[in-house]
Structure formats: structure tokens, C-alpha cells
Amino acid sequence: MNASLPPPSAAPLAPTAQIKTTTCYMCACRCGIRVHLVDGKVRYIDGNPEHPLNRGVICAKGSSGIMKQYSPGRLTKPLMRKSDADRGAGEFEEISWERAFEVLAERLAKIRATDPKKFALFTGRDQMQALTGLFARQFGTPNYAAHGGFCSVNMAAGMIYTIGGSFWEFGGPDLDRARLFVMIGTAEDHHSNPLKIAISKFKRRGGRFVSVNPVRTGYSAIADEWVPIRPGTDGAFLLAVMHELVAAGLYDREFLVRYSNAGQLVNVDETSDAFGLLVSEPGQEEPVPDYPRNMLWWDRHTNGPVPTHQEGADPYLFGEFTLAGGTRVKPAFQLLEERLKQYTAEWAEGITGVPAATIRRLAHEMGITARDERIELPIAWTDCWGREHETVTGNPVAFHAMRGLAAHSNGFQTIRALAILMSLLGTIDRPGGFRHKAPFPRAIPPAAKTPKGPQGVQPNTPLGGLALGWPGSPDDLFIDEHGKPVRIDKAFSWEYPLAVHGLMHNVITNAWRGDPYRIDTLLIFMANMAWNSTMNTTEVRKMLNDRDEGGEYRIPFLVVCDAFHSEMSAFADLLLPDTTYLERHDVMSMLDRPISEFDGPVDSVRVPVVPPTGDCKPFQEVLIELGSRLALPAFAHPDGSRKYRDYPDFIVNFETEPGSGIGFLAGWRGKGGEKFMKGEPNPQQWEMYAQNNCVFHLPLPPSYQYMRNWNRGYMEWAQRARIRRYSDPVLVHIYSEVLQRFRLAATGKGGGKGGGREGGKAGAEGVERKPVRRPPEHLRSRIATYFDPLPFYYPPLEVQASDTRKYPLAAVTQRPMAMYHSWDSQNAWLRQIHTHNYLFVNPRTARLQGIEDGDWIWVESQWGKVRCMCRHSEAVEAGTVWTWNAIGKASGAWALAPDANESRKGFLLNHLITEELPVASDGGRISNSDPVTGQAGWYDVRVRISKAAPDEARETWPQFASMRAYPGMAGVRKLWQAYVAAGAMDGSGADRRRRR
Amino acid sequence: MTQLALVIDLNVCVGCQACVTSCKEWNTSGIAGYLSDDRPYDADPTGTFFNRVQTFEVGEYPNTQTVHFPKSCLHCEDPPCVPVCPTGASYKRAEDGIVLVDYDKCIGCKYCSWACPYGVREIDEHQKVMKKCTLCVDRIYDQKLPREERRPACVMACPTNARLFGDIHDPDSAVAVAIRERGGYQLMPEWGTHPANHYLPRRRTEIVIQPDELVRADNPLKVDGKLPKPSLKEPALDDVTSW
Amino acid sequence: MQPAFSVIFLTTLIGAGQGLFLALYTVELYSLFEFLPAQPGPAFYAPGTALAFALLALGLVASFFHLGRPERGWRAAARWRTSWLSREVIVLPAFMAATAAYWLAHWADWREPSVALGAALTIAPSVAIGAAATVLAFALFLCTGMIYACIKFLQEWATPLTVANYLMLGGASGFTLATLFAGRTAPELVPFLGGWAAVLTGIGFLTRAASLARNAGLKPKSSLQTAIGVKHPRVVQTAQGFMGGSFNTREFIHGRTRAFLRAIKWIFLVLAFPVPIALLGAGVAAGSSTLLAAAFAAQYAGLLAERWFFFAQANHPQNLYYQAIA
Ligand SMILES: Nc1nc2c(c(=O)[nH]1)N[C@H]1C(S)=C(S)[C@@H](COP(=O)(O)OP(=O)(O)OC[C@H]3O[C@@H](n4cnc5c(=O)[nH]c(N)nc54)[C@H](O)[C@@H]3O)O[C@H]1N2
Ligand SMILES: Nc1nc2c(c(=O)[nH]1)N[C@H]1C(S)=C(S)[C@@H](COP(=O)(O)OP(=O)(O)OC[C@H]3O[C@@H](n4cnc5c(=O)[nH]c(N)nc54)[C@H](O)[C@@H]3O)O[C@H]1N2
Ligand code: SF4
Ligand code: SF4
Ligand code: SF4
Ligand code: SF4
Numbered sequence A: 001m002n003a004s005l006p007p008p009s010a011a012p013l014a015p016t017a018q019i020k021t022t023t024c025y026m027c028a029c030r031c032g033i034r035v036h037l038v039d040g041k042v043r044y045i046d047g048n049p050e051h052p053l054n055r056g057v058i059c060a061k062g063s064s065g066i067m068k069q070y071s072p073g074r075l076t077k078p079l080m081r082k083s084d085a086d087r088g089a090g091e092f093e094e095i096s097w098e099r100a101f102e103v104l105a106e107r108l109a110k111i112r113a114t115d116p117k118k119f120a121l122f123t124g125r126d127q128m129q130a131l132t133g134l135f136a137r138q139f140g141t142p143n144y145a146a147h148g149g150f151c152s153v154n155m156a157a158g159m160i161y162t163i164g165g166s167f168w169e170f171g172g173p174d175l176d177r178a179r180l181f182v183m184i185g186t187a188e189d190h191h192s193n194p195l196k197i198a199i200s201k202f203k204r205r206g207g208r209f210v211s212v213n214p215v216r217t218g219y220s221a222i223a224d225e226w227v228p229i230r231p232g233t234d235g236a237f238l239l240a241v242m243h244e245l246v247a248a249g250l251y252d253r254e255f256l257v258r259y260s261n262a263g264q265l266v267n268v269d270e271t272s273d274a275f276g277l278l279v280s281e282p283g284q285e286e287p288v289p290d291y292p293r294n295m296l297w298w299d300r301h302t303n304g305p306v307p308t309h310q311e312g313a314d315p316y317l318f319g320e321f322t323l324a325g326g327t328r329v330k331p332a333f334q335l336l337e338e339r340l341k342q343y344t345a346e347w348a349e350g351i352t353g354v355p356a357a358t359i360r361r362l363a364h365e366m367g368i369t370a371r372d373e374r375i376e377l378p379i380a381w382t383d384c385w386g387r388e389h390e391t392v393t394g395n396p397v398a399f400h401a402m403r404g405l406a407a408h409s410n411g412f413q414t415i416r417a418l419a420i421l422m423s424l425l426g427t428i429d430r431p432g433g434f435r436h437k438a439p440f441p442r443a444i445p446p447a448a449k450t451p452k453g454p455q456g457v458q459p460n461t462p463l464g465g466l467a468l469g470w471p472g473s474p475d476d477l478f479i480d481e482h483g484k485p486v487r488i489d490k491a492f493s494w495e496y497p498l499a500v501h502g503l504m505h506n507v508i509t510n511a512w513r514g515d516p517y518r519i520d521t522l523l524i525f526m527a528n529m530a531w532n533s534t535m536n537t538t539e540v541r542k543m544l545n546d547r548d549e550g551g552e553y554r555i556p557f558l559v560v561c562d563a564f565h566s567e568m569s570a571f572a573d574l575l576l577p578d579t580t581y582l583e584r585h586d587v588m589s590m591l592d593r594p595i596s597e598f599d600g601p602v603d604s605v606r607v608p609v610v611p612p613t614g615d616c617k618p619f620q621e622v623l624i625e626l627g628s629r630l631a632l633p634a635f636a637h638p639d640g641s642r643k644y645r646d647y648p649d650f651i652v653n654f655e656t657e658p659g660s661g662i663g664f665l666a667g668w669r670g671k672g673g674e675k676f677m678k679g680e681p682n683p684q685q686w687e688m689y690a691q692n693n694c695v696f697h698l699p700l701p702p703s704y705q706y707m708r709n710w711n712r713g714y715m716e717w718a719q720r721a722r723i724r725r726y727s728d729p730v731l732v733h734i735y736s737e738v739l740q741r742f743r744l745a746a747t748g749k750g751g752g753k754g755g756g757r758e759g760g761k762a763g764a765e766g767v768e769r770k771p772v773r774r775p776p777e778h779l780r781s782r783i784a785t786y787f788d789p790l791p792f793y794y795p796p797l798e799v800q801a802s803d804t805r806k807y808p809l810a811a812v813t814q815r816p817m818a819m820y821h822s823w824d825s826q827n828a829w830l831r832q833i834h835t836h837n838y839l840f841v842n843p844r845t846a847r848l849q850g851i852e853d854g855d856w857i858w859v860e861s862q863w864g865k866v867r868c869m870c871r872h873s874e875a876v877e878a879g880t881v882w883t884w885n886a887i888g889k890a891s892g893a894w895a896l897a898p899d900a901n902e903s904r905k906g907f908l909l910n911h912l913i914t915e916e917l918p919v920a921s922d923g924g925r926i927s928n929s930d931p932v933t934g935q936a937g938w939y940d941v942r943v944r945i946s947k948a949a950p951d952e953a954r955e956t957w958p959q960f961a962s963m964r965a966y967p968g969m970a971g972v973r974k975l976w977q978a979y980v981a982a983g984a985m986d987g988s989g990a991d992r993r994r995r996r
Numbered sequence B: 001m002t003q004l005a006l007v008i009d010l011n012v013c014v015g016c017q018a019c020v021t022s023c024k025e026w027n028t029s030g031i032a033g034y035l036s037d038d039r040p041y042d043a044d045p046t047g048t049f050f051n052r053v054q055t056f057e058v059g060e061y062p063n064t065q066t067v068h069f070p071k072s073c074l075h076c077e078d079p080p081c082v083p084v085c086p087t088g089a090s091y092k093r094a095e096d097g098i099v100l101v102d103y104d105k106c107i108g109c110k111y112c113s114w115a116c117p118y119g120v121r122e123i124d125e126h127q128k129v130m131k132k133c134t135l136c137v138d139r140i141y142d143q144k145l146p147r148e149e150r151r152p153a154c155v156m157a158c159p160t161n162a163r164l165f166g167d168i169h170d171p172d173s174a175v176a177v178a179i180r181e182r183g184g185y186q187l188m189p190e191w192g193t194h195p196a197n198h199y200l201p202r203r204r205t206e207i208v209i210q211p212d213e214l215v216r217a218d219n220p221l222k223v224d225g226k227l228p229k230p231s232l233k234e235p236a237l238d239d240v241t242s243w
Numbered sequence C: 001m002q003p004a005f006s007v008i009f010l011t012t013l014i015g016a017g018q019g020l021f022l023a024l025y026t027v028e029l030y031s032l033f034e035f036l037p038a039q040p041g042p043a044f045y046a047p048g049t050a051l052a053f054a055l056l057a058l059g060l061v062a063s064f065f066h067l068g069r070p071e072r073g074w075r076a077a078a079r080w081r082t083s084w085l086s087r088e089v090i091v092l093p094a095f096m097a098a099t100a101a102y103w104l105a106h107w108a109d110w111r112e113p114s115v116a117l118g119a120a121l122t123i124a125p126s127v128a129i130g131a132a133a134t135v136l137a138f139a140l141f142l143c144t145g146m147i148y149a150c151i152k153f154l155q156e157w158a159t160p161l162t163v164a165n166y167l168m169l170g171g172a173s174g175f176t177l178a179t180l181f182a183g184r185t186a187p188e189l190v191p192f193l194g195g196w197a198a199v200l201t202g203i204g205f206l207t208r209a210a211s212l213a214r215n216a217g218l219k220p221k222s223s224l225q226t227a228i229g230v231k232h233p234r235v236v237q238t239a240q241g242f243m244g245g246s247f248n249t250r251e252f253i254h255g256r257t258r259a260f261l262r263a264i265k266w267i268f269l270v271l272a273f274p275v276p277i278a279l280l281g282a283g284v285a286a287g288s289s290t291l292l293a294a295a296f297a298a299q300y301a302g303l304l305a306e307r308w309f310f311f312a313q314a315n316h317p318q319n320l321y322y323q324a325i326a
């Protein structure tokens, strides 16, 4: 035998290894990990087999956590921009944390005492919106949001306004029981490992997997059928599928009748002030006025109007009827059917490029599988109307969709169409279909609201509502008396009324332009807004460094909290070095986006496994410290003294209201850790999490695991656990009254809230009506068009504004599975997998322009151009080009060499994407976003490609001045080398040529 | 005789690269390590990896298949890399069929890599010895690990469980069953190397719809009186026959 | 394959060394049977053998540059039962030892112990040592050739012609060098050696041309289809799994254009064969050492190119897996 490899029975590895469990954060999936330490250094990270999310598996990023921890790109010192240096030049001097806090506290205190909205706090792909949101609210600024607006708010809003839950972290496909799985526009998503586990099990069980995507990679690669679709046209595809289902009678009538508003009667009297609203039972008192239950059906047996869900009644889904008062009404489903008439498979073929026969066949596969493969589980449950059910049934057709639908400016209506399709098939929170995850389902719309106007923003006072909420009518908009936005990103204004996650992608442009107003301090946490999370990147970088006539920066003070040498960090006035995920406490809270499972709530924590590097400090601690210094009520006693020692102390002791028993963590509450969801603070809570793999999982009894929108047992439990305020059922909104209310306002109809409903209290004569808020003239037709209560298809706004003969190709990006946004170029292992990127083009499309595989090409949109390399691919729809997202980097960023492939060969598509579209009518500009939700329209851009001239540089364009290393960065490199050397057999370490 | 091997299921591999970096991570810190990296933060970074995941496109648009293809040493039953090694550093273990390199004997002549048709050996540019997948020999026999963790790092990591591990000579093992029943095949069979690692091919699930499934008595349109009926005025057989 | 200069020098240098020795020994044998008009003195054999030894030693030194761990080079003798490389590692020093002995025999002008073969023929120790060395020289050619020829999936190499080429090209260059050497030390042998050199070069041309012709018609046995086991006529790699290169993209791919490859082929075909034959002819006719030196220089340069081409032309099936990055 030999010396270096042991015989089969030897025990080789590191007897000194120590294992600590925590939660991964190489991406937002939040798997459980085990960190193996040798002499206090991270040596191996693997998946925690006892974690409910990943059950031991780990992904490419998670396994590369070591190289993040010891990356030379880490920031280790608080830094202040040198006063004579420009922003972006990256010239900093080291300061102490004390100094940093002084500067911040002084500046913020002044703002808070005068005009709190001049402080804006925006956060990127973080997982602590509960804390950042709390801080902003306590501060009193409305200008707070996280990444959702540029990420997938369409997915959240489109589904939550329809079924009270969504994909994303909120719910997903039940692949354990599905027979047919249709995945639309998904490359990777947040549920990375669990989805992979589930898909492979599903396939091995013989399930059929269809992927609708212009590109075939990743998951789509293993699909049984790939349906290449033209980007931005899924609405047409889904509507045509629904057309087929309704025409062939392949919908679950029983489900629709009882669990959706399909049978509810809609006022179709165009002259009525309540046109398009649901009619309700006259005069009945509503227990919860926000979520009225007194709608009407037209009963088939008695042939007359009855309250919905009346025992023994069964409504017509089709027809037109006249109420006693003469009001003409139709069941919502009739309106849907009328809408779908035009959307034939042949029509959709012309738009989507998917053959009509394929659309029809897929519709039949869905309908027949749902109908004939029905699942019945012997689980008794009681619905919200008191009806007992012996079994839980399910129609095993599951869907999953993500940004392929969301990141288009027609995404909201497309996603509504998808949610309605899922409802037609009867697959909502049922086995084999879509299933919710706590705290979903939520009411439609959820109860949280913003202030309704500028009066909600007052000096030295917490915000009079949440910074982000769920409008139910124009009355809930966050606008001033002239209809102008209160928020800097114009969310909840008439421009983007349901911008429930804000519009982070417009913050810099708006603040720079001073529209709607100028701000003073912008704090960016964990977002690379000078690079990949901004559209129109080149211009936005200029805006960040732009000064007004008086010589002052247009955005006077920029604070950035980052852990790495990102492109954004160079623009900071004050740069705060954050810890890594292995160095801090963190909470994946039920107040934010927890990691719940289908079977019940799950939340989790991170505990530090290694000490902070250099002087870096968890941003949580920064917020607690600032909150204390500013004496924000949640963080300080009335006498101004601080309430919480530090973040762990805050997490244990904070309650949403004194004595509420609701805090950031749901597990091990109560004095001795005996309570869950709700209970007094438990001083041992962290230890208990740490002893339990850092995760709290509360599986519910089977009878609470399904049909939760209408499950009395579950709803009452949820109410007791304070997940929900009300226990009323959440009916699927096939027909969206919320949207109709906005449309009425635009068409000069409707009374305020509950707006002029025929019948019920709100609309009854004699009740005083608030004046209806009406959109400004120039936005009326926009609102009237896009706030359609029934799903419809329109080409994305940018496509409408493009000459598609000049720019014939759609350009999209995809997430690479082995990279997280822009974070991982500093990761020595991951960057070997994706060192630079290509534009993938169908060979036939490329050759039309004489472009061969590997050629340098120009890609141009109306808004800009980039030079990059072309890779031929047969796995992309012929009218689409695509690339991996955020691989291209600015030269020198992320502690990479100035000539690293990322900045010389890699490119960023964002240069081609605009953050604003011209408004033809008034010459103004409006965000390049969904008109309903403000979701950034990343995937709407149209481009053309051409071969680069032979004399042009073989490198990407545009280029930016190389970033340099900051004070405090060099030391980390030594540490990293020490690590590798420690593992070396010959002590030489992986050497690295010195440069600079 | 035991022959340990990986069986890789191309039917579920999504090309996530988890097996690539988990392998690197385990082995760089373990007895096979470290696995050096060169120019880790400069142009053209490069390093030693035992396992790579590649992508192939099969067919022409729109009938394209994208195949993700993980590949590490296949632990050939008749490994051409072993007899050519002048030092005996490359060897195949009799007890379990794992092909290994003894780093202490290897002179870094690279000859074995020339003799491997699969391109899975890599010289470590710093230690100057030949390296390759060890089948995680330092995990799979480690008595300190719980039994279910005595599996290769890449197998533990793989989120789709596309990597099966076991003794292909034991007809009852999961790997042998998979090879037998799901069409397991070997790479480049033309060279007679008899790789122990096998691959499972793609399988396609289809739904066949019979026309009568679309016309059913329980059609919900009926309830609403919507099932289309021909107009009474249309001609019928009834009108013209008299017998 | 990526040509490695250490191996190019190793094989060309020892080839020339072996050839030179064989030339010297041929002269000795011819002399023994008195086929040669003149008998060269020890001034011919001993320095000639020293030169051959030097070439072998240089080759050996070059070979160390090929090793990642030269200090462990001795271990390479371990697997002679299976490895041609191991055999070469044994035979090369053995042959060097034999040449050293041969040198000593001539240098010290050993006459004893001699063996009488019949009345007319007495064999000096150098002849016996030379016979053994000759066997080793051929064995070494065989080993060197087989190192390449035994890798069956390097189809360009896996042919007896590979061994033949190593033999002929080594022999040719050795005889050319011997001719040049004789020009300085034993001019009367120049036509004899020059003639043989030309003949061997000619045969070398034929075997090398034969292998070129054979290789031109080779159909790769492996394809992307067999490499990944997917039976479809159109399989294309889009990503090899890493982008900045690896051992597998450096060691097995020459990275030069086809045109460059073709140019090298023509260079070696001209430099290694017709040019030396012409120069040999002219040199012998004119009795010019300069021309003979030019003949050897051209041939050696040609063989460096030939060896480069030999590697570069060999298409390793592993390259099927390393074709594209993305
Ligand atoms: N490894 C890794 N995982 C990640 C991330 C990461 O950066 N790396 N990012 C995380 C984040 S923040 C998010 S938001 C999620 C996003 O998760 P995904 O939504 O899965 O991510 P995208 O890469 O945007 O995928 C969009 C997919 O839609 C397709 N597509 C584009 N346009 C259309 C269209 O019009 N119709 C259809 N049908 N398809 C279309 C694209 O080809 C692509 O496959 O991923 C999360 N997970
Ligand atoms: N073209 C195009 N652009 C896109 C998308 C697209 O599909 N196509 N997708 C969009 C989507 S969905 C999203 S979510 C955004 C994501 O965009 P961003 O939220 O900007 O994501 P990152 O680029 O990863 O930037 C996050 C920043 O956080 C830093 N960071 C990492 N870890 C830590 C930490 O522990 N603490 C702190 N303080 N900082 C840390 C990183 O260094 C980096 O600077 O990109 C958007 N941009
Ligand atoms: S999926 Fe995300 S959280 Fe899970 S292991 Fe990978 S990087 Fe970590
Ligand atoms: S980890 Fe599994 S799914 Fe991912 S690339 Fe490797 S084999 Fe494929
Ligand atoms: S795959 Fe290559 S290295 Fe592995 S045993 Fe076979 S021939 Fe040897
Ligand atoms: S490189 Fe090492 S293992 Fe390979 S043949 Fe040479 S000595 Fe043997």
C-alpha cells in the first residue's frame, strides 16, 4: 500500500475538526449547513442532513462558501471617501466605527427632525426586511424598499391578488403528488435545492415535466417537453390554454363554485356607478368590511339570486340575469368566458410562436390529468362555511413560474392568467397542485397598508403606516392631494398603484432628477446598484457622481453597506463593511420571508461560526446602534436610553407591540421555550435554535395542511397563532374587483372604498361617500387599460415602443446555478466555472448576420450597445438571445485583476436596458415597469446584433476606469493565503502573481 | 469482487455544478489536497478539479436536447492508465476496484494522463503530481462518519440525487439495479476500458390522450346548459328515412 | 497533443546518440570483417562513443524537465513488467552504461580478454560490448517507440510504424552525425557512413511518409456520440465546465492553427530528408565538413520539427470533452 492514501479502514480526516451548524447564505434559499472548522478556520461546509429544507444536499455555491469567507475582495474597515476624490474613484480613508456612527447619527437626526423622507433606505437581495423595514418605519421615512420591485413583484402581486399566495418563497408545486408539472420561465429561483430534490423525485416517479421557456438549460434540460416561447408572450399562451379548457369543459366546476368568485354576480350595467363591481346582498352587516362576504350567486335550483355558499344552492357560472332593482348582472365566470373567446390557439400561435396544435394538446393534457388522475387523501377537514369533508382531494397538475413571467411589463396580467388557469384546474392548495407556505394564504389583498398621504410622514415620528402595503382601492394609494407620489420611487402612486415591493430600480434616477423631490441621504444595503441591479447602468453611474449647479452632489450623501469590493462600494461617501454569513447572527423571520414548508411554518437563524474579519460589523448591529442613538421608539426607552444591548438581544426581546408575544422568531418562545408562534420572550431562544440545527419547524396536523384558503381549522389556528387577523376564507379572485375599482376611478365612476357597490352597506343610499380619488388626466387611459379585472394580453410596453423591424430580437438573462448575482466573482472556485459570458444566439439567427460561433459582436438596443462574444446554441428560441446574468464586471472590482476575464470578455446586458420609457403623449418619462405593480421590465428589451469590425478591440465595451483596492483589503489576501498554505502538502500554497 | 463506482443519471442531472465544487472542497481540505488554483483572481483562472460538469446540445432547434454531463475518473475495470505508469503510483485496488494515485511515488511524468481516453486526470501544478477522483476513499471507509455519510462528497451534495454510488458487481446493489433496469451504459466502449462508472440515459414521459377522453358525460358545461347542441332546424337522418 | 520540448529533445537526442553508436559499431564490424578499406583508430571510436554518450546524457537531462518530481525519477524503473516507459527508464541507463563500457574498451584499447572465432577472427572485448550495446540500442528504440505506439486510442501513434520511425530517424540522424564526425577524425569513412546515412534517411523518409499516409486516412474511433453515449448525429459541446483552461486543455491540445501544423510538416519533410541527403552527397563529394555539418544541422532541426509534429498531430480522444467554453 502507499503512504498518502489510507487503507480502507483508516480514519483519515482532521481529527481536530469541529462542526457547527448554521444557515447558508450563498443564496436566498437558506439551506442548513454544517461548517467544519480546523483550528478555528473553515475547512469544509456540507449540507445538514437534519435540515428540513435541503435534507443534506448542498449546491455549488454553498460548497464554495470557504472561498467567500477568505476572499481577498472583502471589506474590513469602515471607510470615508477622501474629500477631494470623486465618487466612483474608490479613494477612501479608514475611519473608526465610532466616527462612522457619529457622522450617520448626526446627519440622520437632522433629517428626522426636519423631513424624514429625505432619508432613503433601500436594500438588495437581503433577508432582513423585517428589521430594515422596522428601522425605516421608526425613522419615519416612506422611502424604504427591498429588491422585490426589480425582482419579481409581479409574481408576488399577480398571484397574491388572485389566490392569496404565490410561488417564490410563498408557496410552490407539490411535486410529491403531481402527475404533470408545467414550469414556466424559471431558471433557478429561490428554492434552489428543494426544487431540485423535488423535480428529480418527480421525474423518477414517472411524472411528466413540461418547460415553457425560450431557453433550454438547467431544469428545462431535463423536461420531457420543451416549449420554446417568444419572450413576453406567455399571457397569450396561457389565455389560449384557458380558452381550450373552458371550451372543452375541462375545468373543475365544483372547485370554482365553492372556492372562487367564479359564480359571483358582477354588475354589468355600464351606466352604473358600480359597473364591474360584484353585487352584494342588500343591507347585510359585514363582520369584516375590508373583506366582504355578502356577494350573490344566481342559484340554478331556484333561478334567483342567493347569498353565496347558501346551503343547497348551486350557482350558474354562465348566463346573464337581472336583479330585482333592474341591475343587469353576470357571473364572473361568464365574463371570463367572454374574455377568453378571442384567445384561440391559432391567435396565440401567431404571437407566441408555439404551434396551435401544441397549445391545444397541452391544454388537454392539463385538463385531462387534472380530471382523471384525481387524488383523494383520507383527511377529514371542515371548510369555512361549516361543511365537513371526509377527504382532501387534489388534481395533480402543478405549475411553477418565476421571472420569465414576472420580469415583463405585462407580467402582472400574465401571472393573473396563470393563477386563474391553476384555479380552473382546481389545483389551489390541494395535493399534487400548488400549495401555500406559512404565513400564506393571506387575505386578498393582505391587510398591511401604507399611509394614504403625506400626512403620514411627520418629523420625529414613526411613519403612519407601513412603507410598503397592499392597496385595495385608490383610497389606499400613497399620494398627496394632487395625486402626486409621496415616495421617492413613486410606488403606490397612479403610475404604479400596486407597487407592493417599491421600485428600487428608479430610486437613483428619481433622486438625481429631484422628481418627485430631492433627498439627502441614500443608504444602500447589499445591493449593487452601480452595476447589475440597475438598468441603464452607464448613466446611473454618472448620476451617482453628478453635481447640481451649486456644486453639490445631486444625491448629497451616499452610504453603502457591503461585504465586498462591489462596483457600488466605490460610489459610497461612507462605506460600512458588513460581516459574512458565517460571522453573524441572522434571522429568517416569519415577519419577513421565512423558509416554511408546505406542511407548516419554518423559520431559521444563523449563528456566527467564526469571528468577524477585521473591523467588519453586522449591519443588524449598525441598525440597532443607530436606532438607539436616534432614540427611535422601538430601539430606545422614552428616556432615550437604549433598549437592546445588541442584535441577538433585540431578537429575543423585541415584540411587535408590548406584550404581543409576537417577535422575529416563532420557535421556542415563552419563558422556558415551551411556546411557539406566540409567547413571551425566551432568554435562551438563540441557544435553543443553535441546539436544533438553527431551524424551527412546526408541522401542522394533516387536516390543516390543505385547502387553507377555506379551511376553518387552519384559519382559526392561524388566527390564534396571530398569523392572520381574520379567519375569513380567501376566495380565489377569478375576477378582480380590486383592479376594477382602479379602473372605475379612471373612468370617472365608483365611490371611494368598497366603491359604490350595488347593494351592500358601502354603496347604500344615504351613506356618506368620500370623494373618489381619480388619476391625473395623463394616466387615466393607462389605468383604465391595464387595471382590467380579467386577465388579458398586451405586448410589453417597451415592445410597444420599439421598432421591432429594426430591433427584432428579444434579449433576456438567466441565473447560472453556480453564481449568485454579482457576488461570486470574488470566489476563486465559482469564477473558474463562469469567468466570462457569451451571448447565446440560435445559429440560424446568427448566420443571417454572418456571425459565427465565437465571433465578437455588437448588441444594440434603442438605449445602448455592448460588445461581446457570440456562442451559437440550438437551445434557444430563434428570435431570442440570452446570456448568464451579472457575470461581466467592472474592471478591478471584486479584487480581481484589471485584466480579469470578467471585465475584458464578460459583459453586462444591463447597459442595453432602460429604466425609463418615453411617454409618447406628453414627452415625459415613466418607469420601464409593469403599469400595475412597477415591476422592472428586465426582459422586454429588443435588440439587434451585428459582427464587430475586424479592427475593433477584442474586448467588451463599455469599459470603465479600473477600480482599486481599498484600505484594509490587502490584509485579507494574506489570510486567504494562510488558509491555503495550511492545507498544503509542500507549504507553497496556491500562489498568486502579485500585481498592481 | 467488489467494484465501487458512480452511476450518473443524466435523466435528472440539471448541471448545477454542486458535485464540482463539493468535490473540490472536500478534496482540497482532505488527504488528496490541497488542490491548487492558479491566477485565482486574475485573467484565466485555472485549478485542479476532479470532477467537471459539461454541457452538450443534441439535435437541432426546436428539437434540441440539452445534456448536462458530469465526468470524473470512471475507475475503469481495465484501466489503461495503470499499466503504463512507470512507478506504480497509479494503481487499481484489488479490494474495491478504486483506481488511485500514490502521491508519494508519482514522478509527475503525466504518462498515465495520456493513457486515459476520458480526460479526467489532472496534474496538480503546484505539487507536481498526478491527481484524480479518489472515489472519496477517505470518506467511504471512515468509521467516524455515520454510516449514511460514508459516501462520496459529490454524492452527498448532489441535489437531484443524480449520482448513485455503490458496488456494481453486487447484483442487488442500487447501482447494479439501475444499470440493469435503466439502460446504464459506459463511455467510449470502443477502447475496452470497461469503465466502472456508468451513465443512465434520458427517459421521456408522455401522456397519450384518447379522443373519447375529451367527450365525457360529466362535462361541467352541461350543468350550465352550455354543451353545444345542434339547432333543431338542421337536417337529420330522421327526416329522410321512412323504413 | 501539446508537444513538450523536454520530450522532443529527449527523443531526438537519444535517437541521434543511439544512431551514432550504431554507426560506430557498424564501422567496427565492417572493419572486423575487413569490408572497409581503412581501419579507423581509437581516435575515431572513443571520442565518437563519448559523443554518443553525451547525446544520451543530454537526452536524459532533457527528460528530467518533463518530470514534475525529478528527484523521484529513480522510481520510474519499478514497473518494467507493464510499462514501456519504465522499460525505457531501465534500458536507457543500461545502454548508456554499455556505451560507456564501449568507450572504455576503445579508449583503453583493450585487447583482452579476446575471443577467437575460428582462425581468422579474433574478437576484441569492444566488439562483444558493442554487440550487447547494439541490442540495448535496438531495445531502446523499441521502448521509446512503444511508449507512444502502445496507447491504442492515440491512433496516430498506435502503429508499428511509430517504432520503425523512431528507429529509422534515430539511425539516420546518428549516421549523418557519424559522417560529420568521420569527416574530422576518419575522412576515409566519410563515403561509407555518408552512404549509409543517405540510405537510412531515405528509408526513414519512406517509413515516415508511410505513417503520414496512414494517419491521413485515419478515422477517429471515438466520437462525441461514444464519448457521452448519446446516439444522435448532431451533438455539439457548448460548455466544458470551466473557462480559464486546465491541465486537460493544456496537455492535449497544441493550440496552433492547421496552417501552422501543415507548415511544420513540410518543414520537417524537407529538412529531415531531401536536404540532408543532398548535403551529404555534396559534402561527401566535396569532402566538405561544413556541408556535412549543415546536413546534420538540417536533419536535426528537421527531426525537432518532426517530433513536434508527431505530438501535435496525435489527436487525443479526451479532446472530445474539451471543445467549448461558455
Ligand atoms: N444560482 C442562483 N440562484 C438564484 C439567483 C442567482 O443569482 N443565482 N438569484 C435569485 C433571485 S434574486 C431570483 S429573483 C431568482 C430568479 O429565479 P428565476 O426566475 O428562475 O431566474 P431567471 O434567471 O431570471 O429566470 C428566468 C427564466 O425565464 C426565462 N424567460 C425569460 N423571458 C421569458 C418569457 O417571456 N417567457 C418564459 N416562459 N420564459 C422566459 C429565461 O430564459 C429564464 O430561464 O433566482 C434566485 N436564485
Ligand atoms: N439584466 C438583469 N439584471 C438583473 C436581473 C436580471 O435578471 N437581468 N435580476 C434582477 C434581480 S431579480 C435581482 S434580485 C437583482 C439583484 O441585484 P443585487 O441585489 O444588487 O444583487 P447583487 O449583485 O448580488 O448585489 C448584492 C450586493 O450585496 C453584497 N453582499 C453580499 N453578501 C453580503 C453581506 O453579507 N452583507 C452585505 N452588506 N452585503 C453583501 C454584494 O457584495 C453585492 O454588492 O438583480 C437584478 N438585475
Ligand atoms: S441553495 Fe443557496 S442556501 Fe442552499 S446551499 Fe446553495 S447557496 Fe446555500
Ligand atoms: S450535482 Fe448532481 S445535478 Fe448537479 S451537476 Fe452534479 S450530478 Fe448534475
Ligand atoms: S477513467 Fe481514466 S484515469 Fe480513470 S481509471 Fe479509466 S483510464 Fe484510468
Ligand atoms: S504521472 Fe505519476 S501516476 Fe502518472 S504515470 Fe507518471 S508516475 Fe504514474
Ligand code: SF4
Pocket: B022, B023, B024, B026, B027, B050, B051, B072, B132, B133, B134, B135, B136, B152, B153, B154, B155
Ligand atoms: S467521488 Fe469524491 S473525489 Fe470523486 S468526484 Fe466525487 S467527490 Fe470528487
Ligand SMILES: [Mo]
Pocket: A147, A150, A151, A152
Ligand atoms: Mo431577484
